[in-house]
Amino acid sequence: MLDKEGIAKRIAKEVKNGYYVNLGIGIPTLVANYIPKDLDVILQSENGLLGMGPFPFEGEEDPDLINAGKQTITTLPGSAFFDSAMSFGMIRARKVDLTILGAMEVSDTGDIANWKIPGKMVKGMGGAMDLVASAKNIIVAMQHVNKAGESKLLPKCTLPLTGVKCVKKIVTELAVLDVTDKGFRLLERAPGISVEQIKNATKGKLVVEGEIPEMKID
């Protein structure tokens, strides 16, 4: 079973040379730490930055320089600032190659719910609805089951949706899955996890074809 860092490490393998990538808050943010240094990858922050760098050194925080999670950050050579209209313009125009974000639920048709729990204080969708509606490639980083042990990979989301038919791939503590016309297609098992365990944890339609390899992360 993977921990959060493990999920981030596995997702980092999906990042290709030359990609512009948007990372959501939570596990997706950790992905940045595992992108191989020899890849040329540029991070987009939807508040208005291309070329997000690491956190600043202590004492060098700049209040005018934050990411979409409102964290202090730095720039890198070749960075560019722009306004939020252009930022979501480039997102809508599918210039961002890969979007990685968290989810509360995903359906086997690729619907995603990650912004609202009825009865709880709703903080808002931020840029998530724009990102999922437009991204050409969305990977979801999430736990396979919730704290009550219930599957978060469902035939139909029970929570209010963020977007429909948009998720392409899911990486959980148990597995890597693609969303296909036939449902979730199991691609890889987490180290030590059996296909049976994944079947039991997946409530949505699951397609298991042939031998399912154990994922390689290092």
Next chain:
Amino acid sequence: MLDKEGIAKRIAKEVKNGYYVNLGIGIPTLVANYIPKDLDVILQSENGLLGMGPFPFEGEEDPDLINAGKQTITTLPGSAFFDSAMSFGMIRARKVDLTILGAMEVSDTGDIANWKIPGKMVKGMGGAMDLVASAKNIIVAMQHVNKAGESKLLPKCTLPLTGVKCVKKIVTELAVLDVTDKGFRLLERAPGISVEQIKNATKGKLVVEGEIPEMKID
């Protein structure tokens, strides 16, 4: 009867302190020369400049700095450059206070035709259709009659339209007129021109109420 410079001088009196003004090609361009120096007025050039200055001194022409008429120009302190989307954005959003342009025909309902003569090579409307569709105040600088002696102030334009119900005021070699619900309303006569002469030169509905003063230009 006014010459072109006279028409420009009279129109210059319509320019108020604090105005952003867009000047079309031809007579409207001349208006810039007669705006009183004590007025704070900023000229917009729709190719992407606010704060258009005079022509450059000989030898100081900059090929990257032209106006919408493709003439070499200069900037002034406080000038700003922007792209054409923003330029027409500010035009559509009615941030430009006054638009002055030429016309081939104007109707007594404020329609304007100034871009196309059937049978002749059509060069295009450029920014004219955008300007007339959005400007909050349009003054037309034109000749009252064409070379054949026919009125250009008509009940209905005969040429393809540039815009409908948009012209607010017209200054010709003979008169100053407002476009009202009742048609052209005569406001001023050119020096030495009688109301009768204006009536004869105006084919569209003309409203003459009370004494019509002779215009003052100096």
Next chain:
Amino acid sequence: MNKTVPGPEDAIKDIKDGMTLMLGGFGLCGIPENCITALVKKGVKGLTCISNNAGVDDFGIGLMLKQRQVKKMISSYVGENAEFERQLLSGELEVELIPQGTLATRCLASGYGMPAIFTPAGVGTEVAEGKEVRNFNGKEYLLEYAFDADFAIVKAWKGDTHGNLIYKETARNFNPMMAMGGKITIAEVEHLVPAGELDPDHIHTPGIYVHRIFQGKNYEKRIEQRTVRKK
């Protein structure tokens, strides 16, 4: 074309109860601190505020919320503050949550004289309820309308007396679109310079969009999430 006013009190003097304001900033970054302080002092009430966020309990729009000056928030992400939550749950405060890109683009539409725009954000979700859906090239989009704000209040890094503005880093965020989108636009800047000192190629918001400008004071520029690494 001198648009300078002495300070925030003069800039906001004709903002009245019940008006709709756009307020620039993302989180606490690039917010018009001086004008917010002046609005709190003035005590104007029943405001509808279009702002990506709603500040925190003791800073930003949170200060206006504490005084119950806000009737309605139009935002993409709120709830960094407890008072906000209390007013929302008690029904004192109305909130309209809209996707961040939709918010930005509806401001842009106002500034560019476009009555409405199409965006796929929110299609198939509760955001789409009651909205027109239209298919272009096999993809569905929502029709979203331009905003109609009485005032836009923005913060820039530098500005000149003509109202030309330059923003700094990610403090740009919503400020340029809001500057364009207000019927009357007020800009507060950290550095006010005479017209002619800004490079015309570097200006983000041309002065035609700005009606009043003043040199702001005592910027706190509070950091919401101080994240650092060790040297």
Next chain:
Amino acid sequence: MNKTVPGPEDAIKDIKDGMTLMLGGFGLCGIPENCITALVKKGVKGLTCISNNAGVDDFGIGLMLKQRQVKKMISSYVGENAEFERQLLSGELEVELIPQGTLATRCLASGYGMPAIFTPAGVGTEVAEGKEVRNFNGKEYLLEYAFDADFAIVKAWKGDTHGNLIYKETARNFNPMMAMGGKITIAEVEHLVPAGELDPDHIHTPGIYVHRIFQGKNYEKRIEQRTVRKK
């Protein structure tokens, strides 16, 4: 993220007969001179060119017209050249004239992922023929679609290896929107610098929109209307 190519021939190598190109510039100001020369040399034919103007007889897009490489021009103002007129009257060349602001905003729509926009330009004129008219708040607007261009070819003043671009003065014009609007965007620049040399606050076109960039050569930058005053 090095997007540098050696020169215009490499940049345009996969532009094929019958493709749709956006070409930046207003008049002869800010046009991609090097790429136009390369397109003429390559002899690619049957092109649809989206460009505000069509150059003059012996410069700009006029050079492509002379070689009969252009099937259709989509412009707001043409006819500064005799060959253009000849081809148009003989039916060899097709022309679609659209208002300048509509042209600019349709490019912006492409770059901002908006399938269509509303503009009042052309309402009640022959430009509106066959188009959807819609009333918002008592005013009529035309629905105009985003462009679908295979390539955008733009000219900037400075650019870096990541494809970030800065334009100079009114040579900016249509270049930023077209840079955003093409499926593949080629930028030629007067000064190509390493990533990190441009101030991130001064960049007009972020590199994400640019796929290939090269240092241009021998810019003529011809002036169309040389107007001067005496000292």
